[in-house]
Amino acid sequence: TPARIDLDPRWTVGDVDPRLFGSFVEHYGRCVYTGIYEPEHPTADAEGFRGDTAELVRELGVPILRYPGGNFVSSYQWEDGIGPRDKRPVRLDGNWRALEDNQVGTDEFLSWTKRVGSEAMMAVNLGNRGTQAAMDLVEYCNHPSGSYWSDLRRANGYKDPHDVRVWCLGNEMDGLHQVGHKTAYEYGRLAAETAKAMRMIDPGLELVACGSLHPRVATAFSWESEVLEHSYEFIDYLAIHAYYEQRGEDRDSFLAAAIDMDRFIESIVATLDFAKARGRHKKQVNISFDEWNVWYNDAGEVAGQDFRKAPRQSENMYNVADAVVVGNLLISLLKHADRVKMGCLAQLVNAIAPIHTEPGGAAWRLPTFHPFALTSAHGRGTVLNTLVTSPRYETRWFGPDTPQLDAVAVRAEDGESVTVFAVNRSRESALPVEVDLRGFPGLTRVSQVVLADEDPEATNTAERPDRVVPRSVSGARVDGGTLSALLPPLSWNMLTVR
């Protein structure tokens, strides 16, 4: 029997906030230096940013970009990164054991962000700094003029305020690895007081507090619960993070990793709503899933052994299987679009990233680029509730009842089309799928785009940048209100009906 997807136009999950398709630029590895910024590169613009990278970033479709960290932010002195470049200090970044010469800082990043068509999500340092530094940074970025920090910005050549709306109150403060790690009580109080103070400078901010750095960290959910007890009224979003990898030979479990993301999101929603009820709050706090991806810690260095500028850290050369999982993680985010309002694929270039560059050389798309770019382009609108009926397979992680099919459907903003994103997790068998379209009598034409390959290990290199690309396939059809399609083994699919 074919797998089935049932949906109905009146049965909706919620509208997709385009900021669900964000990404993340951290001063980590070669994300900034020789990634987005390389003044000596032949394509560099007047500000020293690579034109070839910028073009790929625009194509990827990332409406929001988180900056400057990550772990980096927890010991970052933001004042180091402003003013004349030749006067900026060279610092040791202890967290990543790299050399930071501050040639890119707040102003350069924020103006580049606008040039690539994104808004910024800035993080403040609540590790070894605190409320005053956060207030100063908001004043520097957002206040028009007539005060110390806003006039300094103007003197530095940025007359107009950067007008940054979204701010993270620190990064992964639950993590013992974090500079300035705090208990949930300490952080909850600090987040509340810093949020309050930042809004005194600019009342229009959207603020994000730190949730758990990983679903399986021991303090997950109790951390959130206590942090929210102190900060619920002051924040708009709770940040959560998750990275997945194939462990050993166990590809079957890895291919179903999105189940873990589903469960994480649903447990966080329950935790948020418990905090709302317990505190008798009226407003609803939503989720910013502002770090997620597949991440292999053994690709290059994770933290450098010595202090060098732009070391090759976490340069994962993703393959087809990784791209299918990334596509599936996007399906998970979309399925929860009512509560997950922002997301950041971590990261953007070179380190844990869909875009790879070589210093002085090429920039190209890794396989994970493709499901992301297509979902960002076609996953905007309203998510429809789907009832997915699927054959099952056995995995070590999720047991004998692991669904082979995962899917989500999005009705376009203009109502003229519905796009179904679907993953076939089976490594062996193609999966026939039927989608019940009787609620959409006007939609009769279908197209199918597939990311799959005979070699699931295939990747893209500078020499063969288009070895792995999505393909349009024929064969899908709509007949009597039913869409029928065949999903190849280990594949990510996009079916659009018009």
Ligand code: AHR
């Ligand atoms: O994205 C890489 C790192 O992963 C980030 O710096 C940190 O927040 C997370 O642990």
